[in-house]
Amino acid sequence: MSSSWGWLKSGTILGLSFLLAVALVKPIGVSTQYVIADCFIFCKLKPDLAQEHVDADGNKSYSSSNAYLNKNNGKYAKSTLNIANYGFIFVLAMFAGGFLASKLGGPKVGKEETWIPQVWKDNLGSSWIKRMIGAFASGFFILFGARMAGGCTSGHMMSGMMQTSLSGYIFAAGVFAIAVPLAIILFKK
Amino acid sequence: MEKIILAILVGGSFGFILHKVGATNPNKIVGFLRLTDLHLAKVILFAIGFSSLLLFILMAVGVISPMHISVKASYAGVIVGGAIFGIGFGLGGYCPGTTLAALGSGRKDSIFMILGGLVGAWAYVLAYGWLTESMPWLFDKIAGGNVSLAVTGNESYPALIDGMPGIVVAGVIALLFMGGAFLLPNKFRSN
Numbered sequence: 001m002s003s004s005w006g007w008l009k010s011g012t013i014l015g016l017s018f019l020l021a022v023a024l025v026k027p028i029g030v031s032t033q034y035v036i037a038d039c040f041i042f043c044k045l046k047p048d049l050a051q052e053h054v055d056a057d058g059n060k061s062y063s064s065s066n067a068y069l070n071k072n073n074g075k076y077a078k079s080t081l082n083i084a085n086y087g088f089i090f091v092l093a094m095f096a097g098g099f100l101a102s103k104l105g106g107p108k109v110g111k112e113e114t115w116i117p118q119v120w121k122d123n124l125g126s127s128w129i130k131r132m133i134g135a136f137a138s139g140f141f142i143l144f145g146a147r148m149a150g151g152c153t154s155g156h157m158m159s160g161m162m163q164t165s166l167s168g169y170i171f172a173a174g175v176f177a178i179a180v181p182l183a184i185i186l187f188k189k
Numbered sequence: 190m191e192k193i194i195l196a197i198l199v200g201g202s203f204g205f206i207l208h209k210v211g212a213t214n215p216n217k218i219v220g221f222l223r224l225t226d227l228h229l230a231k232v233i234l235f236a237i238g239f240s241s242l243l244l245f246i247l248m249a250v251g252v253i254s255p256m257h258i259s260v261k262a263s264y265a266g267v268i269v270g271g272a273i274f275g276i277g278f279g280l281g282g283y284c285p286g287t288t289l290a291a292l293g294s295g296r297k298d299s300i301f302m303i304l305g306g307l308v309g310a311w312a313y314v315l316a317y318g319w320l321t322e323s324m325p326w327l328f329d330k331i332a333g334g335n336v337s338l339a340v341t342g343n344e345s346y347p348a349l350i351d352g353m354p355g356i357v358v359a360g361v362i363a364l365l366f367m368g369g370a371f372l373l374p375n376k377f378r379s380n
Contacts, residue, residue: 010232013206014233018236034310093197101208109294138278153287164358179279
């Protein structure tokens, strides 16, 4: 793991990346894009989930039959219908960033860890099915919670607390109040 | 087009950095949460403090416009949602963003995390209308909603501490965070 950065270098560069995002465009936020990806899939089946309207003067407006997607003048419907937007390309680029980092100096993920992290194996066993279900459930809770909270680690905790936003602090309080005891109970070694 | 190029550059760097700092590694996340490896805690504390200090300095000297500020709303659902998020975070050891970079780095269990995330996000989209009617308290604003602690100079977002310059309030908070990163031990518990 020597190819990872030490904490001071890590914190400095991670901080600069959040600052750069605010200075250039807007604060980083990831969890919204899960909704956009969902809406992109489901509006193929049910087109009224994301609709564009053009009035007589050529002005575009957006709406959705779903109360959540229709929020803020159809903001989510608009992003779905214009999916090649900043936010969605941003999250796709994150895959590529992780790939490059593991190739350019690492750390590389060990073969024995590609499907199950070591800490999971040590505590919960080597069942592939168990990790698969655990990861799926984990994703479900994380994104359900993040959408209820209106943001996740990047939007609330990092970008939010950087701006001294009250929401960042209360989100972090909610997260750690549950995640810390749960991790201590589940992972004993 | 310019925005697309920015998205590729900033998103790509962000994924790269998340991997290099260790945030794509569930062993590191779980170690942080069970307080046996505080590397990521030190990283996050320092990153928040350092970026906040630079942000408020650059806004004070006019390099960054306060129009770039975007303060999210505070309401009861932020805490409840955070707690639900915490269940998944403690169980899986990924975040919505780190799991994307982790998949890129070769952690294939991220596929199931992302699938679960897509289903969870859609479940919230479908549940939203019902939640607003049956649990309206979830959406009760806290301290006025879109508020920050320090004055940002963006009038859309009132500050809770508005009697002194934003740089002073944010500066003190930033120094506490950065100092905390230095003072925090490498672990609170051994195993």
